[in-house]
Amino acid sequence: DAGITQSPRHKVTETGTPVTLRCHQTENHRYMYWYRQDPGHGLRLIHYSYGVKDTDKGEVSDGYSVSRSKTEDFLLTLESATSSQTSVYFCAISSSYNEQFFGPGTRLTVL
Amino acid sequence: QKEVEQDPGPLSVPEGAIVSLNCTYSNSAFQYFMWYRQYSRKGPELLMYTYSSGNKEDGRFTAQVDKSSKYISLFIRDSQPSDSATYLCAMSVTDSWGKFQFGAGTQVVVTP
Numbered sequence: 560d561a562g563i564t565q566s567p568r569h570k571v572t573e574t575g576t577p578v579t580l581r582c583h584q585t586e587n588h589r590y591m592y593w594y595r596q597d598p599g600h601g602l603r604l605i606h607y608s609y610g611v612k613d614t615d616k617g618e619v620s621d622g623y624s625v626s627r628s629k630t631e632d633f634l635l636t637l638e639s640a641t642s643s644q645t646s647v648y649f650c651a652i653s654s655s656y657n658e659q660f661f662g663p664g665t666r667l668t669v670l
Numbered sequence: 671q672k673e674v675e676q677d678p679g680p681l682s683v684p685e686g687a688i689v690s691l692n693c694t695y696s697n698s699a700f701q702y703f704m705w706y707r708q709y710s711r712k713g714p715e716l717l718m719y720t721y722s723s724g725n726k727e728d729g730r731f732t733a734q735v736d737k738s739s740k741y742i743s744l745f746i747r748d749s750q751p752s753d754s755a756t757y758l759c760a761m762s763v764t765d766s767w768g769k770f771q772f773g774a775g776t777q778v779v780v781t782p
Contacts, residue, residue, distance in 0.1 A: 563713075590767065599678070601758060601774040602714070609767055617769065649713055657702050657721070657762070659770065661713035 562586045563662035565650050571668045578637040580665050582650030584630075588660075590653040591633040592617075593625060595646040596664075602649065608633055640669045673697050676759055676773030685782050689746040693759035693773045696740065700761040700771075703735050705744045708756045708775065717757075718744070749780045 562585035572578050582591060593605040594617075604617030606625040614625050622644060624636045637644055645668050651659040676693045683689055691705075701722055706714035718733045720726045720742075726733045734743040742761075746753055759773040 599774055601674075601676075602760075602770075602772040604769060607767060607769065615767075658704070658716055658719055660716065661706075663713050664711075 563652055565662040565665050569666045572640050573670050575639050578640050580635045580648055582633040584652045588652040588654045592651040593635045594649045597646050642669050645669045673771045674773045677776055678774055680777040680779055682779045683749055685780055687749050689749050689778055691744040691757050691776050693742050694740055699763045701764050702762045703742050704760040705733055706758040714758055751780050751782050754780050
């Protein structure tokens with residue numbers, strides 16, 4: 560998985576609780592992305608980063624925040640989890656804007 | 671209407687057959703076209719990437735882009751059971767910070 564790890568790999572949480580997912584890369588790539596994948600929707604971009612402390616919103620950013628304090632780490636936080644945020648979350652990295660390499664995913668269930 | 675449309679399948683073919691996959695899109699500014707393969711419960715892996723129009727071949731895989739029709743295709747020759755996966759198309763515009771638009775994916779099943 561191109562030197563990308565995600566943690567946790569599985570999580571079950573309750574509605575209203577905050578949740579943080581971590582993406583860690585060993586490739587020193589500049590760009591990092593968070594996607595969610597749901598049946599019938601494919602991959603949808605939540606937030607992305609183009610450098611340390613440089614982040615921006617994607618297509619489905621409501622209810623999510625991100626932080627990137629080091630090149631290798633990109634955190635996704637669900638401020639107050641809702642059942643609609645039950646999904647599989649993928650992190651991706653890129654050294655150019657033409658290719659992205661994906662992590663193994665985090666399966667999140669919000670009860 | 672979604673910017674990228676992809677038939678979800680499933681597409682079932684016998685081993686050895688040619689698999690034909692396609693996506694249509696509406697944004698004429700797309701310049702980069704990618705195909706990813708995703709096995710069940712795994713992350714997508716990049717198969718091929720093409721810039722602008724034309725064909726690209728890599729082993730058993732051929733990617734085609736027809737910008738005039740806003741249509742891209744992926745062909746898998748001599749399909750194997752190990753090709754059973756979901757195939758996602760993706761595309762982006764120049765200087766878009768890699769903000770890809772993905773199709774929903776087509777599930778392919780290759781039967782022995």
